[in-house]
Amino acid sequence: MASPPDPQNGKPPARPLDRGILPQLLGYGLRRAQSAVFADFAATFAKAGEALTPGEFGLLVLVERNAGLSQMALARALSIDRSTLVPILNRLQARGLLLRHASPTDGRTHALALTPAGERALAKFARLVKAHEKRIGSNLSATEMRMLIELLEKVHAAAGSL
């Protein structure tokens, strides 16, 4: 009954697998696109002799645009636990990109800010990110790109409101 999986098997072409319903699932497409994009992001930075994750880039942008931010506010903006944020900040601080200033108004919180070196680094990172974005969008028209981002935001909103 059980038909042999592969009659004439030499081993060469490694035929593509049957993916069943997966290709019709949004979650599946999302994960695949995301991991490909992540890989290109890492490659872009590696080729420029830099090392940064998408998450770190987002964090730096947030700190630059909202100087004086507390760690709790930042953790909320990133949707991560405040304890998760600590080692990430430690690393960026050790790289000299960011500082925890003492808050003059609240002794509990730290006022986060980029260092001058952090500002310069972020400017370079932003250029790399632009090149990266251009590459991952190379198969899409400008209209498609805008629509894609808009649809993703709708998904975020739909899944986020629970």
Place this chain on the structure above:
Amino acid sequence: MASPPDPQNGKPPARPLDRGILPQLLGYGLRRAQSAVFADFAATFAKAGEALTPGEFGLLVLVERNAGLSQMALARALSIDRSTLVPILNRLQARGLLLRHASPTDGRTHALALTPAGERALAKFARLVKAHEKRIGSNLSATEMRMLIELLEKVHAAAGSL
């Protein structure tokens, strides 16, 4: 020059942060949508008394549709290292969903297959995934959903071909 961050600060509304260029970045939208979708996936299964990750679901579908698959072939299909796959298979096997059969033709490889319980479980999982997909797509028309999946595939192809 430097205007004080917040003159009349009671602390109440926690105004939204300035996200700078992030909202225009595909990578950013992708990460946000993905994490929201992941959360809904987990919540859907938790509410049904089940525990499964999107990755595990994809793995089970692949094994079901390609019975006899080797671990290497599966790892390649999932784009992960073969050593990463081992603990994942161990866990699914410990749950009784999946078995490593001895391959009759190649003593090195394992022929992966779902157990009967695994088949039944996957059938239930597939129902949960369908409900989950319906929920995360609730803000999108059928046309938008198809277009979104198609655009994601284009991104995967663009970023993947390096």
Place this chain on the structure above:
DNA sequence: CGAATTTGTTTGCTCCCCAAACAATCTCCG
């Protein structure tokens, strides 16, 4: 047959994530 390759596993390392506990600080209410 012997050398080279492939497969699955183990070990070691890094990173992300959360939950719980803790000290320091602030807020609020009596």
Place this chain on the structure above:
DNA sequence: CGGAGATTGTTTGGGGAGCAAACAAATTCG
């Protein structure tokens, strides 16, 4: 004013995902 309660940042502990390198067993190829 003073103490109870809440908030913030940190540490610790646990889990999972991921890779690289080393290894034994088995296969393939010269």
